[in-house]
Amino acid sequence: MSSTTPAPDPAVPADVRVGVIGVGQMGADHVRRISERIKGARVAVVTDYFRDKAQEIAGAVPGCRVVDSPEELIGAEDVDAVLIASPGQFHRDQAVACIDARKPVLCEKPLAMNPEDAYEVVRAEAAAVAETGTPYVSLGFMRRFDREYAELRDAIAAGELGRISLLNLKHRNAHTLPGFVDTMMVYDSAVHEVDAISYFLDEQVTGVQVLLPVAGPRAEEGQHDPMLILFRTASGVIVTDELYVNTAAGYEVRTEAVGSAGIATIGLEHGRVTTHLEGGRWGGSIPADFRPRFIDAYDAEVQAWIAAIREGANVAERSATAWDGYLAAAVCQAGEQALSTEGFVPVSTQPRP
Ligand SMILES: NC(=O)c1ccc[n+]([C@@H]2O[C@H](COP(=O)([O-])OP(=O)(O)OC[C@H]3O[C@@H](n4cnc5c(N)ncnc54)[C@H](O)[C@@H]3O)[C@@H](O)[C@H]2O)c1
Structure with missing residues (x-):
């Protein structure tokens, strides 16, 4: 570090490093949102079933890298929190993997494609909460x-x-x-x-x-x-x-x-x-x-999620929860x-x- 670079202030939390799974319509929109408008976060890693698409999206975000699978992204050391924007049939497994890794996850709706799968996510989160006292899942019902x-x-x-x-x-x-x-x-x-x-x-x-x-x-x-x-x-x-x-x-x-x-x-x-x-x-x-109709709601949803992570607060306090997704x-x-x-x-x- 040069003598002119100020040391980081330990009282100011570092940017939350977000990993985004699935960079189609919604995921790419969230990457842009986090990179351009959300305070206290940056997109660190992305993945998509189509690697070319992930590379194209990552190419527009300084310091963002591409990994081959959702599992690799969720386990990555440079990912603090995960945003799931893959198709709904993958949400159950990806959300449970985030809970198992004890990382906060903002999952686009739906939580799962049927109540049985959604209940599995609810149960996985309840087990984690019993251990750590912290909820992990925010669900992307942005109209809230x-x-x-x-x-x-x-x-x-x-x-x-x-x-x-x-x-x-x-x-x-x-x-x-x-x-x-x-x-x-x-x-x-x-x-x-x-x-x-x-x-x-x-x-x-x-x-x-x-x-x-x-x-x-x-x-x-x-x-x-x-x-x-x-x-x-x-x-x-x-x-x-x-x-x-x-x-x-x-x-x-x-x-x-x-x-x-x-x-x-x-x-x-x-x-x-x-x-x-x-x-x-x-x-x-x-x-x-x-997107234009609810742009402010999406921004507010993601900003509230990032703020809660930085403050160590309950990430599901304002958003819909895994239980809401099950219902x-x-x-x-x-x-x-x-x-x-x-x-x-x-x-x-x-x-x-
Ligand atoms: N909150 C809202 O208003 C809103 C609006 C639109 C979509 N959505 C939700 O967002 C999610 C994504 O929708 P979309 O419209 O962006 O779809 P999309 O098809 O445009 O994008 C999905 C992306 O995920 C990738 N993908 C497929 N399987 C994958 C996997 N296993 N792991 C990682 N990536 C994978 C695809 O290649 C694609 O790029 C859906 O759950 C949808 O319901 C929410």
Whole structure:
């Protein structure tokens, strides 16, 4: 060290060295986020099933290296914390490996592809917590970090809307990729609303029903689009969730909470409104996908995770937990059954370890 280089201040924690597993759409977005906007962290290691892709992403991040496998990344000495952005079917094993290595992990949703696998992660974490007293898993239900979501939850909790009877939710996408069949609409799209219900109401979903209206003109093979999912909660609130994943227009997510003293709506997202002087029209634009809509929520989610790691605080304090991921998987499983069943399908869950 040269005589002019100040010694590191031991009171200031070093940057958290993050390893990112899977650098597709979401993982690459998180790498950029951590490198450009998140304080107190840097991406140290990445891996992807396609090594070329990992190399391309790492090439844009000073000091970032590529390893061949998730196992190597999780075990690496220069990785303090892991962000999993691989496809959902790999999350169980990768999350359990992080817990076994006693490293904090931010796992993109879903925690696993079925409740049994999700419960394995919950049990692995519970065993680790019993030994170290520290939770390890944060789950990427980023809507919990959206300002409007938080405001609505606070208003409901404060009783501002009175007794809630209904939540009306809408989830619309411009397009889906081939293979995005009905079960994907439940497990991949509606799963966000499933978590939002327990976030808003602080209670569990106990039953799920699916209604299939006349299909829209752009419904893909194996897809009933739009689809209406009804959820019933433990206290009797009914939630309607309209999924319309091939509108061709853009990404829209709305929530309306209907209570005895008020009705509140979030997600109107007008942004800039322009009056067109010719033609007598006015209007704005719809974001193409979820990234612009929830960019602040993703940033806040990752920043809160990094801050908790640096402070030695509970990483799952503000985020969704492994248990939330298990509950969401159990509701989605009931939703999958409801695709071919009349009436409400009950949600069954195991006790929390
Ligand atoms: N929170 C959100 O709003 C949100 C939005 C989109 C996606 N997601 C979630 O993020 C995850 C990734 O989705 P995506 O859209 O980025 O998918 P993607 O297909 O674009 O990217 C996945 C990447 O993982 C790589 N990969 C495949 N198997 C792997 C393995 N075993 N180990 C390491 N890498 C592997 C693939 O090569 C690919 O580059 C999914 O779980 C998805 O549900 C969350």
